[in-house]
Amino acid sequence: MKAGLSIGAHVRVSACASGRIAAARRADGTLGRRRPRGLVMLALLIALSLASIALLAGLDVWALEKQRRQEEELLFVGNQYRLAIQRYYLAGRTLPATIDDLLEDKRFPVPIHHLRRAYPDPMTGKTDWQFMRDGNGIYGVYSSSDRVPIKHANFPRLFAFFDKAQTYSDWKFFYPPPGWRGNTAAGVPSAPWSQSSSMPFIRPPGSPRR
Numbered sequence: 001m002k003a004g005l006s007i008g009a010h011v012r013v014s015a016c017a018s019g020r021i022a023a024a025r026r027a028d029g030t031l032g033r034r035r036p037r038g039l040v041m042l043a044l045l046i047a048l049s050l051a052s053i054a055l056l057a058g059l060d061v062w063a064l065e066k067q068r069r070q071e072e073e074l075l076f077v078g079n080q081y082r083l084a085i086q087r088y089y090l091a092g093r094t095l096p097a098t099i100d101d102l103l104e105d106k107r108f109p110v111p112i113h114h115l116r117r118a119y120p121d122p123m124t125g126k127t128d129w130q131f132m133r134d135g136n137g138i139y140g141v142y143s144s145s146d147r148v149p150i151k152h153a154n155f156p157r158l159f160a161f162f163d164k165a166q167t168y169s170d171w172k173f174f175y176p177p178p179g180w181r182g183n184t185a186a187g188v189p190s191a192p193w194s195q196s197s198s199m200p201f202i203r204p205p206g207s208p209r210r
Contacts, residue, residue: 095137140174
């Protein structure tokens with residue numbers, strides 16, 4: 001009788017031990033499967049983080065490049081207004097009262113077009129130029145943007161004073177009529193150039209450099 005009980009007890013103990021071993025093996029298998037999945041998820045998170053950093057860096061580079069193109073356009077367009085004001089003045093010895101006068105100068109039997117079109121401000125995308133006036137006449141324009149320029153050097157000699165600009169609104173494009181001495185109170189320097197050198201060539205944006 002005792003022998004039978006001992007055998008039964010041994011069988012139960014062996015079964016319990018076998019159950020524990022099987023359970024441990026299943027647990028090890030589960031952990032083994034979880035570890036690779038965890039590593040895969042970690043690798044994906046790292047890859048996503050790196051991709052996000054690269055994307056943000058690319059956006060910064062794109063934004064800087066866009067702003068540089070806008071600066072080139074501002075230099076070109078601002079100079080077009082300045083040249084139009086100069087041509088208007090030299091044609092009749094008076095300054096234009098409005099931009100429309102530059103588009104169609106009606107002082108003559110056949111109207112003269114000093115400005116091809118009313119260019120928008122490249123920095124704002126709008127025709128919201130600020131005007132520099134001498135009485136009722138316009139002698140210059142400048143941007144209404146208060147953004148900080150990227151470019152601070154290598155300007156055409158005519159616009160050399162742009163290197164001290166704090167914002168794009170400091171890039172003032174103006175024509176000084178003969179005898180004009182400037183308005184230092186308004187932040188406009190006296191003209192450092194002669195009339196013979198007052199029409200510099202500025203390349204249109206995107207044109208190849210020689």
